[in-house]
Amino acid sequence: MKIIRISIILSSILLSSAVSATEVNQEQMLQESRQAIQQFAKHLKGELKAAMKKGGPVNAIQVCNEKAMDITASESQKSSVTLSRTSLKTRNPENTPEAWEKTVLQQFEERKSKGEALKKMEFSEIVEVKGKKQFRYMKAMGISQACLHCHGEKALPDVSAELNKLYPDDKATGYKKGDLRGAIVLIKDLN
Ligand code: HEC
Numbered sequence: 661m662k663i664i665r666i667s668i669i670l671s672s673i674l675l676s677s678a679v680s681a682t683e684v685n686q687e688q689m690l691q692e693s694r695q696a697i698q699q700f701a702k703h704l705k706g707e708l709k710a711a712m713k714k715g716g717p718v719n720a721i722q723v724c725n726e727k728a729m730d731i732t733a734s735e736s737q738k739s740s741v742t743l744s745r746t747s748l749k750t751r752n753p754e755n756t757p758e759a760w761e762k763t764v765l766q767q768f769e770e771r772k773s774k775g776e777a778l779k780k781m782e783f784s785e786i787v788e789v790k791g792k793k794q795f796r797y798m799k800a801m802g803i804s805q806a807c808l809h810c811h812g813e814k815a816l817p818d819v820s821a822e823l824n825k826l827y828p829d830d831k832a833t834g835y836k837k838g839d840l841r842g843a844i845v846l847i848k849d850l851n
Pocket residue numbers: 708717718719720721724725728729745746747749750751752753755801802803804806807808809810811832841842843
């Protein structure tokens with residue numbers, strides 16, 4: 661697959677005084693992406709929180725296991741984009757990063773090690789894939805206290821057992837608060 665990088669660099673868009681039409685579009689897409697992802701994360705976290713409250717982390721695994729995909733699909737449809745989650749250490753092999761996603765995740769780790777906060781860390785570009793333009797956006801996801809039940813260094817025995825059963829190839833444990841867990845990815849086809 662031949663990928664041609666057309667443009668990126670958010671800061672240059674924001675700083676340039678004579679903003680062209682495509683740059684305005686990219687800025688607008690960026691705003692829309694942030695909104696769509698915020699909605700997505702809110703939806704997912706809401707379901708997770710409710711399930712934790714109802715039946716603890718073992719019950720909540722089911723939300724991540726079964727509902728995460730549904731929520732991803734429905735939120736994608738709402739904003740006519742493709743949303744997904746990925747990580748350098750995946751739990752579900754279906755979330756294994758594409759080559760470009762892996763590169764961005766590695767850049768996120770590098771940016772973090774240089775002191776940049778995860779909260780606002782993002783990446784965007786417009787590329788051409790097989791003659792079609794595509795807007796790509798990634799938003800970093802950090803580990804908070806709530807994630808440690810299922811992604812931390814030590815899970816409760818019943819949680820561990822359930823995770824091992826569902827994900828024999830689980831690489832997504834051993835995280836500490838503040839670590840980069842992965843990213844939410846948004847892709848929008850432009851033509
Ligand atoms: C109740 C257990 C549980 C909690 C709490 C939890 N997760 Fe997960 N997480 C899972 C499961 C199960 C999967 C696999 C989902 C799937 O099959 O797609 C997963 C997958 C993911 C993925 C997709 C990449 C991969 O590894 O497959 C990301 C990113 C992620 N979790 C981030 C988080 C973050 C950030 C938090 C805290 C806000 C969190 N998770 C809290 C259980 C949990």
